[in-house]
Amino acid sequence: MNNILRSTAALALLLCCGVASFAQEAAFKRAAKLPDVEYVYLSKDMLSMVGGSLPVAGMDEAAARLTSMEVLSTSSQESASKALPMLDDTRTGMDLLGHISENDGTVDIYGVRSGDHLSELLVLVVDEADMCAVMMKGNIDPDVIKSIAKESRNNKKNKD
Numbered sequence: 146m147n148n149i150l151r152s153t154a155a156l157a158l159l160l161c162c163g164v165a166s167f168a169q170e171a172a173f174k175r176a177a178k179l180p181d182v183e184y185v186y187l188s189k190d191m192l193s194m195v196g197g198s199l200p201v202a203g204m205d206e207a208a209a210r211l212t213s214m215e216v217l218s219t220s221s222q223e224s225a226s227k228a229l230p231m232l233d234d235t236r237t238g239m240d241l242l243g244h245i246s247e248n249d250g251t252v253d254i255y256g257v258r259s260g261d262h263l264s265e266l267l268v269l270v271v272d273e274a275d276m277c278a279v280m281m282k283g284n285i286d287p288d289v290i291k292s293i294a295k296e297s298r299n300n301k302k303n304k305d
Contacts, residue, residue, distance in 0.1 A: 176231040181224035211283035218277040225276035
């Protein structure tokens with residue numbers, strides 16, 4: 146009896162994970178239909194073709210380990226206020242890994258842990274005028290993400 150209960154629970158968990166993954170893609174696609182919204186989906190094949198051409202050190206390595214990436218951005222406050230609630234389902238089952246609040250905006254980083262790596266990473270940037278959401282799936286090494294963030298900050302400081 147215990148084995149049947151465990152098998153049923155494991156099957157239910159797998160089905161819920163599959164439904165959650167589908168809901169995330171659907172949420173981005175629904176929000177993409179709003180006015181003043183841009184949406185880009187990159188498959189594993191497309192990400193592998195980018196190899197060697199990304200401007201920040203470590204980004205090529207990170208892109209090679211992804212199975213997909215979705216980017217949704219808005220260009221008006223009105224579209225951001227409509228799109229943001231549509232993306233609420235994308236955070237279901239994810240841990241809040243980081244929150245940054247600065248001046249008129251916030252950055253929230255969510256992830257799904259898979260051992261010492263992440264299987265999903267959602268970066269949500271919201272300010273008074275617009276919003277940008279990036280969903281990455283694959284074998285994501287948190288150390289590589291940290292190095293990319295550090296390199297990006299250094300590049301920004303050098304430009305200023």
